[in-house]
Amino acid sequence: MPVFTPIPHEQFVADVLAxxxxxxxxxxxxPDYLIGIGRGGLIPxxxxxxxxxxxxxxxDYSARNEDLAAPALARLAERxxxxxxxxxxxxxxxxxxxxGRLRAGLSSAGAEAAHIRFATLLDNITxxxxxxxxxxxxxxxxxxxxxxxxxxxxxxxxxIEADAAELPDRIA
Numbered sequence: 001m002p003v004f005t006p007i008p009h010e011q012f013v014a015d016v017l018a019x020x021x022x023x024x025x026x027x028x029x030x031p032d033y034l035i036g037i038g039r040g041g042l043i044p045x046x047x048x049x050x051x052x053x054x055x056x057x058x059x060d061y062s063a064r065n066e067d068l069a070a071p072a073l074a075r076l077a078e079r080x081x082x083x084x085x086x087x088x089x090x091x092x093x094x095x096x097x098x099x100g101r102l103r104a105g106l107s108s109a110g111a112e113a114a115h116i117r118f119a120t121l122l123d124n125i126t127x128x129x130x131x132x133x134x135x136x137x138x139x140x141x142x143x144x145x146x147x148x149x150x151x152x153x154x155x156x157x158x159x160i161e162a163d164a165a166e167l168p169d170r171i172a
Contacts, residue, residue, distance in 0.1 A: 015135035077109035096129030
């Protein structure tokens with residue numbers, strides 16, 4: 001049975017503010033757009049957009065349907081070629097699969113890689129992908145908890161357990 005670890009709202013807000021501080025501390029890069037990665041990155045992106053007073057867009061990856069995301073990625077890639085800097089936000093960089101698919105999709109669409117960065121609330125240091133900004137880090141070889149973010153806490157227990165069961169290697 002996995003260990004379910006709720007993240008209190010206060011911790012979530014502190015994590016968003018830590019990301020905002022990290023962005024402010026980077027004198028050489030400021031995003032023109034924050035891109036919330038659906039579904040887990042949407043709420044952090046909204047909060048972060050308010051914290052740094054920046055516009056927010058979204059791209060859906062929760063449906064696991066590349067055909068739905070491809071047109072949005074093509075439009076975002078075009079913006080990078082025009083000079084726009086995009087910060088993609090997700091709740092957790094766990095295996096790196098989502099970030100890897102996004103990077104590959106953006107690259108295929110001709111995005112300017114120097115204009116793209118990633119931020120997460122939690123960053124697994126053993127992930128196959130790296131992020132540019134993280135509020136906190138974990139090591140999945142040690143930490144096997146299934147984190148429940150505030151917006152997930154309203155889900156039925158069975159749904160949370162089913163989500164965790166889809167990825168048994170991360171929590172065993």
